[in-house]
Amino acid sequence: MNPTVSYRPRHDQALVERLWNFANVLRDGGTSGLEYIEQLSSLIVLKRAYEQHQRPLNWQHVLGFDAWPRLTSAKRDHLITVYEQILDELASRPGTLGLLFRRAQNRIPDPALLHRLIVDVVDRYQWSAGDTGVVIEELLARMSTDTKTGAGQYFTPRPLIEAIVECVQPGIDDTVTDPACGTGGFLIKAFDYLVDHFPSGVTAAQRQRLNEGAFFGTELVDATARLATTNLVLHGVTRVDEAHPCITVGDALARPPVRRATLVLTNPPFGRRSTSEEPYREDFWTATTSRQLNFLQHVHSLLETDGRAAVVVPDSVLFEGGAGELIRRRLLAACDVHTLLRLPTGIFYAGGVKASVLFLDKPDPHPDGSPSTKRLWVYDLRSPHKAKSTALPGVDYAGFVSAYRPGRPRSERAETPLFRSFTVQDLLARSGVNLDLQVTEPSAEPFTLEEPEADLHRMAQEITSELSAALAEFAALTEALRPYGVHADGPDREAKR
Template sequence: MTTTTNAGPLGLESRDTTAHTRSLVDKLWSYCDVLRDAGVPAIDYVEQLTYLLFLKMMDEKEKRAKEKAQRRGKPLPAPILPIGLNWDTLASKKGDQLKKYYEHLLEELGKKSGMFKLIFLGAQNKIQTPSLLERLIHDLIGKIQWSREGVDVKGDAYEELLSRSASDVKSGAGQYFTPRSLIRAMVDCMQPTPDDTIVDPACGTGGFLLAANEYLRREYPAETLNPDQRNRVTRGLAFHGVELVRGTARLAAMNMLSHGVVPDESYEIIEVADTLVTEPSIRATLVLANPPFGQKSAINVLGEGGKVLKDEAVYIDRDFWVTTKNKQLNFVQHIAKLMKIDGRAAVVLPDNVLFEGGAGETIRRRLLKEYDVHTLLRLPTGIFYAGGVKANVLFFERKRPAEGPWTSKLWVYDFRSGENFTLKQRPLRREHLQPFVDAYLPGKARDERVETDRFKSFTYEELLGRDKVNLDITWPRTGGRDDETQQTPEELARSIVADLRVALAQFEALANELSTSDS
């Protein structure tokens, strides 16, 4: 893991921090295999760690505050944890008594407000064997002085735990985890500022928000910020995430907390909601997102009397350009609407959003005309935990209403041809994306960009002239290697799966168009 620690001339401090982080992660992860044998999936293990680490961190913070007040002869501060619901009481118990108290503690803390509600509402004990729970509390968490660890170590350690749980294919946790190397490249291109309101409408475990926070900490030291800017960053007011699944939302909240972002009590930094059903509660100057892939909703939406509503009915009240059951297309519309004027966005989207007809064509036409859709990064396969995904990053900006189109040129960067990655043998790293970031020219005028074999521009007129305004643009490249002959059997299999997914999406889009024309 990389850190934001300032390294000396030889980078020794950074290496030492990274080694310490890895040691801490290995220690925390050491119990995962034991619990997995007891039927606790990796993602559930991280969730249980979240509860216990939060309690331990708050306990240490409370004790430090009391010691500081006593040294200065001042009144003791109010307790952070509710009386009788604290770490010491939990750690004093054993066996069935420990299990019973732990479950009581989770239930009672879930009734509180603020961060307690976000972390503990709906929390359940997934470790039903008292002896395993006892080992986790006494032998692991209880022996770590979390307050002694720096923000970088704590944050990177928790991120690494989430990364390891995402690789647990059976749990399906990978759907909430976007490769951090891709996220950091997107953030470096967008260059967030302390005055931005940064929103992720499908935040998962909070990777985009944290990368933006990391960028702000690196590029805008606290001493350079005014009080309002400093408060926005440290108290989380510059960030807002929306997540459908409460268990994932609590991981995002803990991720923010472990990275030193302590939300204001009156501010809901991670909102648990179906982002597509309701109007956005906060408008964004910067959107960073990887909406969930897949055509259909993960849940049934109920209407009056418990009746399951059709997808079209769910979004009928939204101010969308077109009504469709395609979730990715609805996320594009949602993101476009939640952006403030002059707001900007970088969004990961599957290929079908670029070529699908019907609603897809309507949305692309509106987006190209009313927004400045300026850059498209075509991603290779093998970088997501969901296998066989062909995806892209679309960069666009919202503009004031005008008669003419705002898009003048779409720059397409082909990072797909001749590039093959796997999660284990050749994972995507931040340096792999540096040529794209260099070509993007962050902070500079786009008319300074230079076309290359990988980077080409297409005018608004050329885009409209393509069948169904298809943005799934490819071109023959010179000097590139032959993809298929260079691929390993695993890479070739993934590529075939990805092609089949794209073909299935095309057939489904065609079926939807035929269904619409018949009705």
């Protein structure tokens, strides 16, 4: 398919800088980057709803009341009370609107700063006219480097997402899902790709299906689910007044899926849970406390027959023994696991994390019982990039996309020094069905005394990243278990009034 130029306008970089500068002001007052963007997104939704109500043609009264004038006209001493009343009122609404404000709280305790954000920043722009979603994406990208709060765990680098989406090519007949959607990046980029490559001759029934639930996801943490929903609204993936939210708040692993998809795109969380916390699923091939292995099983159960998926996995999924070996055998048998992209170390928020992307299809089982996988192609994007303790912002995925040959038969692929193929017989013959496959030759550099120190340093980085991920998960669990209406630092707001 020939590349198509996007119709979407470029975002206002000056606006992004102003919004980010205000984030720095709030950070000094104890408001994190994630909390700021959540707060900003909620305010933008309120302002956009007001703008839609004021336009002379095709006006909409989404909220049922003009929340924005109430905020801008409130006296500063009463501003926080007025704002929290609005949040409470909207949280009780059904559908997407209720999800947008589910358990939402004011995170800016200084009324003067809240007033500045409302009157001097948000109120000065027409958010219905510009590409607001891209502005929020830019802020999220900057926020993802905030390792102190673990915010980056919800943010997959957008260049990686764009490369994956370009490879799988979402179409008008697809139903797209992300069972660990974070801020909604995969769903947004899949939607953007579909819009930019929208074919002619689409029927009314196809349009209706695309408008009513063709994109959906699951997110465990309330605050992140709110942010994802807002992000999807601002990008046009869904509407504020949609009766059925496209994001479900909950644990995607807790039960078998009630709805399947033709395309699964996801970067699930890494790590483990205790046996008591991990749900038992009869539709899984085996029980394990590894979340990433369970998500891989969940992705298989989510896929329709003839569906396809791209899943970001830690390298441990490729070689872990026990349940890992069994799951890899079952996956090679049940799916056509056709491509593995080995990612550079350090592209995620936690330095030292080694991860890869598995691309697979789910065909009908072969009548003779032979494996669905015939040949696995492995692209090494790791060796050309030296590992760093911080994220690598400039990774170029063009070589991988070109080698992948989107939309073309895989028989047309050609091996290169970075791209090799392995038959399924080769894979099954490897000890433990180890898929941690090397493409490039090991380094021929002579041994030096510094190598053990470098290895220890990388091991320390990996341990640090695991601990950071564990702390972030504890924070997410704390947020999920917090009673409705209770602030993180004190009694509920009703008791304060």
